[in-house]
Amino acid sequence: MALIVQKYGGTSVANPDRIRNLARRVARYKAMGHKVVVVVSAMSGETNRLIALAKEIMPDPDPRELDVMISTGEQVTIGMTALALMELGIKAKSYTGTQVKILTDDAYTKARILSIDETNIKQDLDNGYVVVVAGFQGVDANGNITTLGRGGSDTTGVALAAALKADECQIYTDVDGVYTTDPRVVPEARRLDKITFEEMLELASQGSKVLQIRSVEFAGKYKVKLRVLSSFEDEGEGTLITFEEEDNMEQPVISGIAFNRDEAKITVLGVPDRPGIAYQILGPIAEANVDVDMIIQNTGADGTTDFTFTVHKNEMNKALSILRDKVQGHIGAREISGDDKIAKVSIVGVGMRSHVGIASKMFRILAEEGINIQMISTSEIKIAVVVDEKYLELAVRVLHKAFELDAE
């Protein structure tokens, strides 16, 4: 008998039929003798409908009131889910974020969970109830309703699993697990039975959209066993995300390949090579709340340096204006240019730690296909390169094959 937290996203609760389907799965787990906590998102489309309603009244809605409105999406789903369980003869009880008491800070629309009061839920579980909790929402110390930001229901699931010391947190989604890469790009992509948290973090932050990155961080921090599963298939083990690297000789060197088409590259050419120059360039960018991802600085021979970084495509023009208006004259840069026709490809794997030559193999494979590398960034378990956007699919495919990720 285990305690399992199951989280279902918007597509898994999109209509009464899917909610009934969810209830039948929960019933099977209950019949096996498990205690089950269900975390649900709003029905797909509902959050956007509510945001549109708010914007119709106030184009840039006050975040406190926006949270009051959008938190109703999950509140409707918990009621429906509890009813669907009762209709199957299962005792069920719903909780809003306020009712659980999922205490958060007061950063409306992007609040962080501070603590969870698990007392009542534990008691209900002991009394044979399935407990249904609204994802994505919490309450601050003054009783104000908060939301956790997009994908926040994953975080609710993981945080509840941590608070309840659950045996497993199952994330039900519209894919049946984590893949070596996006199967739409590489049909030979394989579902991974297991992946480590570190790898999952790199894959998530590199653009793999299966899990929200904050929920993975949370799971790693509190050592919650996470499993990603399909809500549309009843068979299948999904992908288990473990917090321990197994001492396994057969551990693959590379676990997966992530990619991202959403970034743009900004280059500041001919910058005087002196201390503080990176801050002078990136300070005004950060002040304007533009997130910067990769940063590279090359020192040239003439006492100047070239400085390159990437931002989200939507923010390239904003970043360029800031640099041209506030920075270029000030630091005496020769030229400032932007390029949004780029893509980032990353290979990820804890096996890199014990294998040398992975980077050079990656560069060789790309070179053999005539793919020029524009930027390189590495971490202990990841190598990311920026290439011309048109080479994205080709790069992913040849790397997937070369690192033996293709399904047999």
Next chain:
Amino acid sequence: MALIVQKYGGTSVANPDRIRNLARRVARYKAMGHKVVVVVSAMSGETNRLIALAKEIMPDPDPRELDVMISTGEQVTIGMTALALMELGIKAKSYTGTQVKILTDDAYTKARILSIDETNIKQDLDNGYVVVVAGFQGVDANGNITTLGRGGSDTTGVALAAALKADECQIYTDVDGVYTTDPRVVPEARRLDKITFEEMLELASQGSKVLQIRSVEFAGKYKVKLRVLSSFEDEGEGTLITFEEEDNMEQPVISGIAFNRDEAKITVLGVPDRPGIAYQILGPIAEANVDVDMIIQNTGADGTTDFTFTVHKNEMNKALSILRDKVQGHIGAREISGDDKIAKVSIVGVGMRSHVGIASKMFRILAEEGINIQMISTSEIKIAVVVDEKYLELAVRVLHKAFELDAE
């Protein structure tokens, strides 16, 4: 400077335009220096949509979970209303029933308010905020969400006005006040500037649909000045419902005429005239949760009696089955019959107390039109008669004219 509670029903918040209109009215009151608390219902149609969603999952939905779902209707409206006020530059803050803490009993879907914590609202008002409160909902002692039943937003408005010792509770609706009778039946019907609580109670319970009867009882109990106004007109004083009869010689004898087409009449003929017979007939009806309105018993000459009472039309067949199955043989009644082609017409007025002959005048007027009276029931300030349904409009019209209620 006054403290005013304004309650807006579903049609007054049906869409963003109407909510903006509401906000403009609140802004005018604010500009006059008043403190304003706004109570809103769900957007019209929303509660029914949520009930339908619940019933799609569970035909007879669990009331706790139903309340979790339907309370979201008002929660969306409070957010939108606060945003509309902010868009006009007015400081505003929304509260759910849980957040205020509108404490109720735990009778889901028809909870009663036990107490209201007015501390935070008072503080917000002192700090210049307009406070927007979700109508229709509360929270029980264990933190469960409850709702007050249809029309419960009126009750929320009145209860808040009582708790805050407001100078006036304004109920905005789609009519511009309380009329001498339904203007759709009698085009000459007049809006009343004032009406007493007792009269309003009789009018409400007799089928006048302007205010929910519980809110009127509440207002009477806590001496809250109530005013009914149109949310679609900016001019007009509406109807003030006062808790004191004024010592006014010009007080009209009759204030209004109510009517009701929703009742059916059940007659038990030839009942032995002995003690306890009324209980033997009505006991099984009450046990089946069928509400009984008028009750009349006539003693005949032959030692038997005829017993007649009215129930809601929808429950006539249920009541007839109960009587035929469980009562008729037991008490030895000759015949049991039902008639749902009836209507009830009531004349209401505190002036009756000081004027004799009102009842006989009413009966004479109906007789002159050839309208047969089937049942009569009276209270200190009301005379109600049951007539054939086809005479309803005629009866209301001639009484309205005879008691000088027609507009000049």
